[in-house]
Amino acid sequence: MSLYRPVKIGSLEIPGNLFLAPVAGYTDRAFRSICWDNGANFSFTELASAEAISRKHGRYGLDPKDLSQGRRGAENAEEDKGDDPNIISINLIRRGDREKLYAIQLFGGNPDTIYQAASLLTPLKPDALDINSGCPVPKVVKNGAGSALMKNPANLGRIVEAAVRASRESLGNIPVTIKIRSGWDSSSLNYLECARIAVEEGAAMVTLHPRTRAQGYGGRSDWSHIAELASRLAVPVTASGDLYTPEDAQQMLSETGCAAVMFARGSMGNPFIFSAARSFLETGSWEQAPFSERIAAAMSHLEMLAADIGERTACLEMRKQFCAYTKGITGGAGLRDKVVRAATIEEYRQIVNSYKS
Numbered sequence: 001m002s003l004y005r006p007v008k009i010g011s012l013e014i015p016g017n018l019f020l021a022p023v024a025g026y027t028d029r030a031f032r033s034i035c036w037d038n039g040a041n042f043s044f045t046e047l048a049s050a051e052a053i054s055r056k057h058g059r060y061g062l063d064p065k066d067l068s069q070g071r072r073g074a075e076n077a078e079e080d081k082g083d084d085p086n087i088i089s090i091n092l093i094r095r096g097d098r099e100k101l102y103a104i105q106l107f108g109g110n111p112d113t114i115y116q117a118a119s120l121l122t123p124l125k126p127d128a129l130d131i132n133s134g135c136p137v138p139k140v141v142k143n144g145a146g147s148a149l150m151k152n153p154a155n156l157g158r159i160v161e162a163a164v165r166a167s168r169e170s171l172g173n174i175p176v177t178i179k180i181r182s183g184w185d186s187s188s189l190n191y192l193e194c195a196r197i198a199v200e201e202g203a204a205m206v207t208l209h210p211r212t213r214a215q216g217y218g219g220r221s222d223w224s225h226i227a228e229l230a231s232r233l234a235v236p237v238t239a240s241g242d243l244y245t246p247e248d249a250q251q252m253l254s255e256t257g258c259a260a261v262m263f264a265r266g267s268m269g270n271p272f273i274f275s276a277a278r279s280f281l282e283t284g285s286w287e288q289a290p291f292s293e294r295i296a297a298a299m300s301h302l303e304m305l306a307a308d309i310g311e312r313t314a315c316l317e318m319r320k321q322f323c324a325y326t327k328g329i330t331g332g333a334g335l336r337d338k339v340v341r342a343a344t345i346e347e348y349r350q351i352v353n354s355y356k357s
């Protein structure tokens with residue numbers, strides 16, 4: 001039987017098991033749509049602050065009016081660039097134009113705030129609500145959120161319970177899921193305990209990124225933790241960590257017994273990884289997308305992003321993404337040198353058109 005198969009997360013039926021991970025600064029709604037065009041089966045927003053959503057804070061935070069009126073929030077684009085994780089705009093958590101199934105990921109350390117924020121998401125109609133329990137960034141963990149939740153499993157349980165309650169009361173009982181790490185550090189590998197508590201409180205899927213908070217994003221992720229967790233849990237386990245190729249996805253699915261895989265850094269600039277992985281899982285072969293398709297995807301990404309956050313900000317944002325799209329291509333370095341100075345969509349277009357592969 002093919003390793004490409006459907007996944008059932010609570011009441012949510014997902015036709016395939018190739019997911020796009022939440023990646024802050026990369027998996028914007030434009031990129032998520034492009035991943036759907038290329039075969040992603042489920043996608044996650046980057047982490048969004050429950051504090052910001054729940055706080056009525058006008059321009060400096062997400063005003064609940066933005067949610068109910070579906071405001072695009074482009075006028076708040078500049079605030080998005082700040083360093084404060086509590087300042088976000090509606091674009092972070094809106095569904096992408098072609099994103100069929102998506103989860104909004106919230107972070108927070110206070111169950112009441114999670115409850116309030118989740119309850120405000122009704123107008124956005126997410127298909128699932130994901131709790132971030134893995135973010136290692138100091139400004140997130142200092143408030144007891146992200147991976148710090150793993151230092152306090154009882155609070156992690158309360159957070160999941162609050163999200164499940166909000167989902168039942170305000171979100172049509174969509175599944176609540178959680179994304180965890182292996183633990184805070186190597187002396188506290190408590191992913192089994194945290195996952196068990198989350199499921200007891202109603203989590204319908206657990207994603208495991210098997211690195212500790214102390215490891216950040218370095219070194220190798222320990223896939224044996226995923227196998228261990230998948231053998232214990234009654235709900236689906238989604239695997240994250242070092243998935244860069246279709247072969248990696250196949251190995252992860254066959255070695256660990258996980259229900260789904262989640263591409264993160266492996267999908268940056270490479271939304272084609274989903275169709276390639278599906279092809280590999282179903283037929284045993286896959287083909288690299290040609291340069292022309294990669295550039296077309298990058299330009300379409302830029303145009304969609306500009307519609308959301310304005311051309312100037314999108315052109316700046318897109319520089320790092322463009323570097324990812326052109327990684328490994330002949331002459332890519334020359335292209336990247338020019339692109340890091342491009343300030344308008346037209347400049348991007350001219351640079352790309354002048355490129356001869």
Ligand SMILES: Cc1cc2nc3c(=O)[nH]c(=O)nc-3n(C[C@H](O)[C@H](O)[C@H](O)COP(=O)(O)O)c2cc1C
Nearest residue numbers: 021022023024046047179209240241242243264265
């Ligand atoms: C720049 C960056 C931003 C990330 N942002 C998030 C996030 O917002 N929420 C989350 O749960 N994980 C986030 N992650 C973790 C990824 O979703 C993923 O679990 C991790 O990168 C491991 O997968 P990989 O080794 O295949 O990249 C981020 C990772 C990176 C590199």
